[in-house]
Amino acid sequence: MEEDGQNPEAHYLKEGDQPSTNATTKLVAQEEIEIGHVRWAALKMYLGGLAGSYSFAFFVPYISGYLGTEILRALQTWFLGQWAEQYNTRAAHVVRITYYLGIYGLLVVANQSVYSISEILLLFGRLRASNSLHRQLIESVLSATFRWHDTTPTSRIIARCTQDIGAVDGAIPGLMNWLAGLTMMMLVRFVAVVMFAPGILFPGMLIALCGGWIGQVYIKAQLSVKREMTNAKSPVLGHIGSAIYGLTSIRAYGAQSDFKKACSTHIDHYSRTAITFYNLNRWISIRIDFLGSLFSASLAAYLVYFGHHSASNTGLSLNMAAALGNMILWWVQGLNAFEIASNSLERIYGYLHVEREPQPTERGKPPAYWPTSGEIHVQGLSARYSPDGPKVLHDISFNIRAGQRVGVVGRTGAGKSSLVLALLRCIPTEGEVLYDGISTSSINLEALRSSITVIPQVPELLNGSIRQNLDPFSAHDDADLNNALEAAGLFSLQAESQEGKLSLETQISSGGSNLSVGQRQILALARAVVRRSKVLILDEATSAIDHQTDKAIQASLKAILGPDVTLIMIAHRLKTVKDADKIMVLDSGSIVEFGSPKELLEVRNGRFRAMVDESGDGKHYA
Numbered sequence: 001m002e003e004d005g006q007n008p009e010a011h012y013l014k015e016g017d018q019p020s021t022n023a024t025t026k027l028v029a030q031e032e033i034e035i036g037h038v039r040w041a042a043l044k045m046y047l048g049g050l051a052g053s054y055s056f057a058f059f060v061p062y063i064s065g066y067l068g069t070e071i072l073r074a075l076q077t078w079f080l081g082q083w084a085e086q087y088n089t090r091a092a093h094v095v096r097i098t099y100y101l102g103i104y105g106l107l108v109v110a111n112q113s114v115y116s117i118s119e120i121l122l123l124f125g126r127l128r129a130s131n132s133l134h135r136q137l138i139e140s141v142l143s144a145t146f147r148w149h150d151t152t153p154t155s156r157i158i159a160r161c162t163q164d165i166g167a168v169d170g171a172i173p174g175l176m177n178w179l180a181g182l183t184m185m186m187l188v189r190f191v192a193v194v195m196f197a198p199g200i201l202f203p204g205m206l207i208a209l210c211g212g213w214i215g216q217v218y219i220k221a222q223l224s225v226k227r228e229m230t231n232a233k234s235p236v237l238g239h240i241g242s243a244i245y246g247l248t249s250i251r252a253y254g255a256q257s258d259f260k261k262a263c264s265t266h267i268d269h270y271s272r273t274a275i276t277f278y279n280l281n282r283w284i285s286i287r288i289d290f291l292g293s294l295f296s297a298s299l300a301a302y303l304v305y306f307g308h309h310s311a312s313n314t315g316l317s318l319n320m321a322a323a324l325g326n327m328i329l330w331w332v333q334g335l336n337a338f339e340i341a342s343n344s345l346e347r348i349y350g351y352l353h354v355e356r357e358p359q360p361t362e363r364g365k366p367p368a369y370w371p372t373s374g375e376i377h378v379q380g381l382s383a384r385y386s387p388d389g390p391k392v393l394h395d396i397s398f399n400i401r402a403g404q405r406v407g408v409v410g411r412t413g414a415g416k417s418s419l420v421l422a423l424l425r426c427i428p429t430e431g432e433v434l435y436d437g438i439s440t441s442s443i444n445l446e447a448l449r450s451s452i453t454v455i456p457q458v459p460e461l462l463n464g465s466i467r468q469n470l471d472p473f474s475a476h477d478d479a480d481l482n483n484a485l486e487a488a489g490l491f492s493l494q495a496e497s498q499e500g501k502l503s504l505e506t507q508i509s510s511g512g513s514n515l516s517v518g519q520r521q522i523l524a525l526a527r528a529v530v531r532r533s534k535v536l537i538l539d540e541a542t543s544a545i546d547h548q549t550d551k552a553i554q555a556s557l558k559a560i561l562g563p564d565v566t567l568i569m570i571a572h573r574l575k576t577v578k579d580a581d582k583i584m585v586l587d588s589g590s591i592v593e594f595g596s597p598k599e600l601l602e603v604r605n606g607r608f609r610a611m612v613d614e615s616g617d618g619k620h621y622a
């Protein structure tokens with residue numbers, strides 16, 4: 001895909017399908033649908049994973065191993081014929097059994113050794129491929145843009161990381177190995193037959209070409225039928241599942257016959273595709289069996305009527321030819337199964353080429369001392385959620401001195417959260433943001449984001465103890481962590497004697513679901529204190545905390561954060577920002593007022609003053 005310069009995901013859409021991209025609205029991108037054969041680029045990705053950086057050293061011994069195995073196996077059959085032939089020409093007691101048995105034994109040992117080399121190589125190769133694809137997939141998903149995550153449901157990402165990686169771990173290498181072995185077996189058998197009966201070469205090739213053509217037709221039909229069959233199965237299972245779940249209601253409303261009718265419709269649809277699927281198998285079996293028999297019959301006729309062939313060579317040729325027809329059938333079916341399993345490769349390949357955030361560079365590393373203060377200078381900042389979407393911030397300019405506490409207010413949809421995302425470069429931006437004198441567009445994202453702490457409305461916590469959540473890399477001692485918890489106001493919320501009170505050892509379940517939202521916000525605040533960032537952004541962070549505790553937290557935060565830490569508070573409740581040094585009022589993505597609360601309240605017909613009057617929070621500003 002990159003070869004043809006197109007978007008990797010575009011390939012998956014059916015002809016005529018329109019991706020549901022409406023630039024002005026939030027959207028969920030259409031799920032990719034694979035069509036046709038598995039593409040070389042996806043296959044190359046897997047083969048590259050198998051071989052790692054030693055393509056030659058992997059594939060040459062791997063393929064040679066299988067070729068050697070089949071040659072040695074054919075040699076064993078040939079050698080048995082030669083051994084048997086001895087009894088036709090010589091007396092039985094003259095034939096040296098130990099000699100023939102010894103050579104035959106050596107052939108068996110050599111065969112097994114060469115086979116083991118291929119198997120061991122594949123074992124390491126498949127582990128390497130699984131590791132590498134899984135790592136690349138996770139890296140790609142984690143470094144994808146916020147826009148991509150916005151438009152991609154989590155269930156799809158989980159399916160890539162479980163179901164598709166599962167196919168890479170199991171079905172794909174298994175089928176590939178089987179196909180490689182079978183291909184070598186067919187090749188060696190065909191060559192052996194042709195060596196002993198050269199006249200069969202052209203009819204044999206003709207028959208093989210016919211087999212190949214029939215296989216192509218079969219695979220083409222079978223791929224789409226199989227896909228349709230898989231799609232038709234889910235409604236049957238879903239319908240039966242919901243019928244069992246809602247059995248009481250179905251009986252209570254006497255809806256049994258409607259449910260039976262709907263069930264029959266789903267089963268009929270599934271059966272139609274399933275019958276076609278099995279019929280296609282019969283279709284190919286008859287044709288390939290016929291071609292196989294034709295080949296064996298032609299060979300037998302050739303051996304009987306043309307030339308003079310020994311009994312052992314005739315037996316060997318017929319032995320090699322007999323199973324060839326069945327092998328072609330297995331090969332075609334194996335290839336079909338491989339193509340179906342390889343859809344997972346296509347799907348993983350698509351996710352390895354999603355739109356990513358800029359990767360870190362050496363030049364993007366800020367100086368070690370940076371940031372020394374939380375000064376922010378913003379000039380002409382505009383932002384949008386997607387490169388072709390509408391602007392949600394319009395040419396914003398402002399300055400925040402180090403240590404200032406700035407409240408950002410505005411009606412729903414005014415752009416408050418978008419401003420935070422723009423400061424962290426989570427969405428495409430234009431204009432300049434200087435953080436402690438360095439342009440944020442010139443430094444690595446990781447450096448930028450680790451130097452600003454954002455506490456969202458509902459903070460995410462990780463499964464583990466509070467200690468692990470505050471300090472995942474064990475860089476701080478207990479005293480620091482307890483101070484942070486105290487500064488964030490945890491201890492003012494719980495009495496010393498309280499049963500089940502939170503401490504560093506308290507276990508937190510995934511997402512923090514065993515804590516109240518207020519407690520989660522306090523832990524997030526404590527995390528921010530531990531990180532000691534120079535810019536702290538609270539996005540309605542104290543919305544779930546009562547006013548008294550909120551007040552206590554603000555006071556302790558001010559004391560512990562120090563004079564050079566800038567605090568940006570996004571607030572719905574105007575009383576939360578009454579102690580702010582400055583208030584920024586946003587409307588439709590633009591700054592309409594920016595000044596101290598006192599100044600803004602004095603503006604007659606001012607936006608902030610109107611908001612305070614409407615909200616009834618005026619008493620807090622009195």
Ligand SMILES: Nc1ncnc2c1ncn2[C@@H]1O[C@H](COP(=O)(O)OP(=O)(O)OP(=O)(O)O)[C@@H](O)[C@H]1O
Nearest residue numbers: 025026150385392411412413414415416417418419
């Ligand atoms: N993920 C998104 N994709 C596209 N547009 C978005 C997205 N999130 C927000 N917007 C748009 O950006 C504009 C500003 O939204 P934003 O969330 O920044 O407002 P807000 O002031 O934080 O609102 P609230 O107080 O309700 O959280 C709105 O027009 C909104 O529709």
